[in-house]
Amino acid sequence: MNSINTQRRFSYKDLLYKCLIFIVTVSAITYFMPKERKFNYEFEINTPWKYGLLQASFDFPIYKSEQQVQKEQDSLRATYQPYFTVDKNVEKNMTAKLREDYNRNMRFTLPSPDYFRHIERTLKHIYEQGVLSAHDAQFLVEDSIQNIQIVEKNMSASKEAAQLFTVKAAYEHLLNADTLRYNKRILQSCNLDNYLASNITYDLEKSESVLEDLQGQISWGKGLVQNGQRIIDRGEIIDEHTYDILSSLKKEWAKRSESVQEIRLTFMGQALVVGVLILCFMIYLELFRREYYERKRSVLLLYALIVFFPVVLSFMMEQNLSNVYVVPLAMIPIIIGIFLDSRTAFMAHITIILICSIMLRYPHEFIILQLAAGMTAIYSLRELSQRSQLLRTALIVVICYSLLHLGFELIQESGLTNLNTRMYIYFIINGILLLFVYPLLFVLEKAFGFTSNVTLVELSNINTKLLRRMSEVAPGTFQHSLQMANLAAEAANRIGANSQLVRTGALYHDIGKIQNPAFFTENQANVNPHKSLSYEQSAQVIISHITDGIKLAEKHNLPKVIKDFIRTHHGKGMAKYFYISYKNEHPDEEVDVQKFSYPGPNPFTKEQAILMMADAVEAASRSLPEYTEESISALIEKIVDGQVAEGYFKECPITFKDIALVKALFKEKLKTVYHTRITYPELKK
Numbered sequence: 001m002n003s004i005n006t007q008r009r010f011s012y013k014d015l016l017y018k019c020l021i022f023i024v025t026v027s028a029i030t031y032f033m034p035k036e037r038k039f040n041y042e043f044e045i046n047t048p049w050k051y052g053l054l055q056a057s058f059d060f061p062i063y064k065s066e067q068q069v070q071k072e073q074d075s076l077r078a079t080y081q082p083y084f085t086v087d088k089n090v091e092k093n094m095t096a097k098l099r100e101d102y103n104r105n106m107r108f109t110l111p112s113p114d115y116f117r118h119i120e121r122t123l124k125h126i127y128e129q130g131v132l133s134a135h136d137a138q139f140l141v142e143d144s145i146q147n148i149q150i151v152e153k154n155m156s157a158s159k160e161a162a163q164l165f166t167v168k169a170a171y172e173h174l175l176n177a178d179t180l181r182y183n184k185r186i187l188q189s190c191n192l193d194n195y196l197a198s199n200i201t202y203d204l205e206k207s208e209s210v211l212e213d214l215q216g217q218i219s220w221g222k223g224l225v226q227n228g229q230r231i232i233d234r235g236e237i238i239d240e241h242t243y244d245i246l247s248s249l250k251k252e253w254a255k256r257s258e259s260v261q262e263i264r265l266t267f268m269g270q271a272l273v274v275g276v277l278i279l280c281f282m283i284y285l286e287l288f289r290r291e292y293y294e295r296k297r298s299v300l301l302l303y304a305l306i307v308f309f310p311v312v313l314s315f316m317m318e319q320n321l322s323n324v325y326v327v328p329l330a331m332i333p334i335i336i337g338i339f340l341d342s343r344t345a346f347m348a349h350i351t352i353i354l355i356c357s358i359m360l361r362y363p364h365e366f367i368i369l370q371l372a373a374g375m376t377a378i379y380s381l382r383e384l385s386q387r388s389q390l391l392r393t394a395l396i397v398v399i400c401y402s403l404l405h406l407g408f409e410l411i412q413e414s415g416l417t418n419l420n421t422r423m424y425i426y427f428i429i430n431g432i433l434l435l436f437v438y439p440l441l442f443v444l445e446k447a448f449g450f451t452s453n454v455t456l457v458e459l460s461n462i463n464t465k466l467l468r469r470m471s472e473v474a475p476g477t478f479q480h481s482l483q484m485a486n487l488a489a490e491a492a493n494r495i496g497a498n499s500q501l502v503r504t505g506a507l508y509h510d511i512g513k514i515q516n517p518a519f520f521t522e523n524q525a526n527v528n529p530h531k532s533l534s535y536e537q538s539a540q541v542i543i544s545h546i547t548d549g550i551k552l553a554e555k556h557n558l559p560k561v562i563k564d565f566i567r568t569h570h571g572k573g574m575a576k577y578f579y580i581s582y583k584n585e586h587p588d589e590e591v592d593v594q595k596f597s598y599p600g601p602n603p604f605t606k607e608q609a610i611l612m613m614a615d616a617v618e619a620a621s622r623s624l625p626e627y628t629e630e631s632i633s634a635l636i637e638k639i640v641d642g643q644v645a646e647g648y649f650k651e652c653p654i655t656f657k658d659i660a661l662v663k664a665l666f667k668e669k670l671k672t673v674y675h676t677r678i679t680y681p682e683l684k685k
Helices: 002-032 066-079 088-109 113-129 133-144 167-176 184-188 203-216 240-259 261-289 295-317 331-339 342-356 364-380 387-412 422-433 437-448 455-461 464-472 473-494 499-509 535-553 560-568 577-587 606-623 629-645 656-673
Strands: 059-063 083-086 147-152 155-160 200-203 219-223 230-232
Touching: 002 261, 002 295, 088 113, 088 422, 113 167, 113 184, 113 499, 133 200, 133 364, 167 184, 219 240, 230 240, 261 295, 261 342, 295 331, 295 342, 295 437, 331 342, 331 364, 331 437, 342 364, 364 387, 387 422, 387 437, 437 455, 455 499, 464 473, 473 499, 473 606, 473 656, 499 560, 499 606, 535 560, 535 577, 560 606, 606 629, 606 656, 629 656
Parallel strands: 083 147
Antiparallel strands: 059 219, 083 200, 147 155
């Protein structure tokens, strides 16, 4: 009963964990998606429509072009007359001031009263015509206004703007109105500018009201498109009328996208679609890759990529970067294929493509191109070990993009002259960005704790500092590791395991022997230091090469997968030579088994199991008295069957069939290594 409750609690915890992943992933993607329903079509007049059939999804007016509207507005402004009000008090006040000044002192300076009457008559004429301020006069000139409306006592009358005076023009008119009878210098001495002021003022409120009424008479539309009406289909040329319809539809999309209700509906729709796609991917993992949920780094990598690329595409859409083909989506299957497996890489790629496609108005071409590019990347780069492989893959992906797009253009266009060469530039940029997978792998390895084949190949270089030191300090161990690496890698290839991982693990599995190389038989030269030690002490020295190896691995920053080979290549086995020797000398004494046992753990992957078998077989084969087919086969059967019987492989996913294939390969290889050489004849004298 307790076990049932424990299992049930574990199931609820597992369900909660997956629900949390689902909610966080869907929320993150949906949050960054553009909420405005943008009109994501590109079109130009007199060019073919490169999308599918377009129908109106709602009623909308056909707007006039900006040029047409501007022309009508210009025509309207030609007849528009702004409104001005007249202030009669200005004329009265200025005339009264003139008379007062004349009676006070001006009559003593003027030659005759006729001068005063001339000034008075001219001022009356000027104010009857109207005096504008300099600002209002400038306004009339800038807007090229020929006539204005003069409002007086709730009545308006049209008047030519040319008949109006400014203060400056009025002053000059006073001086020059009748120069034959009236001396200009005498008039200048009268300071006549003191009796001039603007009496006509621009009526802003009245003028703008009239202008709005006039503009309201302009029709901004020239027709109506009804819901469901056909607009254009693929390959049709966009004429002027169709261009106006498409431009009008684009404007209506912009207006509708600003509605709060539209934004909410868009968000709900995006969340629903993204949720269904993420759920499908999670079902795939549950059915075929359930173990990834137990490896947190695998889950984190998968969902980080699923979130990252749609967010990048969303950012491009928000910045109005119209072309999304520069985003190297083929990175997804490459990265996941290198760190996890090709099937999951393909499923993740499809999921991300479909999520990205819902942000596009016309997605089917995008889906086809990205799907083909991803499949090409998976096929051409199943195992990355050299930089040249990545360059080749990038080139193939660019060619795949270009050929597919060319096919679409040949279907849509009427000739090769109309091909969009800009798209092929985008594909080349995509291929260049794809090359950044190489440095990105290093970042992802450090961030998520993975180890790529590139790193394994670099570590397997025998010129690395640690391996070079081993070849100098423990040459016998180094040769043993090289032999083992070749043997184990061949076995891994035979049963479909990771051969590069086994090869690299084999090279480093015995690095702990560097600390005490003379205590291991392969490094001894007629001197055996174990003779001066007890069996327990000798066993501890031998066993310590595991812990010493881990310390060296940590010091040199070796990946965890390599450290696992160091820990597991003896499993929880025993230093049997010293254990049996001690047991034979102390038959009646109870032996502390822990003193003679390796710390483990036992192998938990196929690769580790292969290494354990290869290590034992290669080491034991050196002690055979003679190398015959029977002796080699018997040795391999005895060692491997003994490891199986002792339960070393219970925790790793290796089958009996795999073990049989490995044993058969070991027999083939060791027979070749230890083949009998022919005896060369002596030359008779």
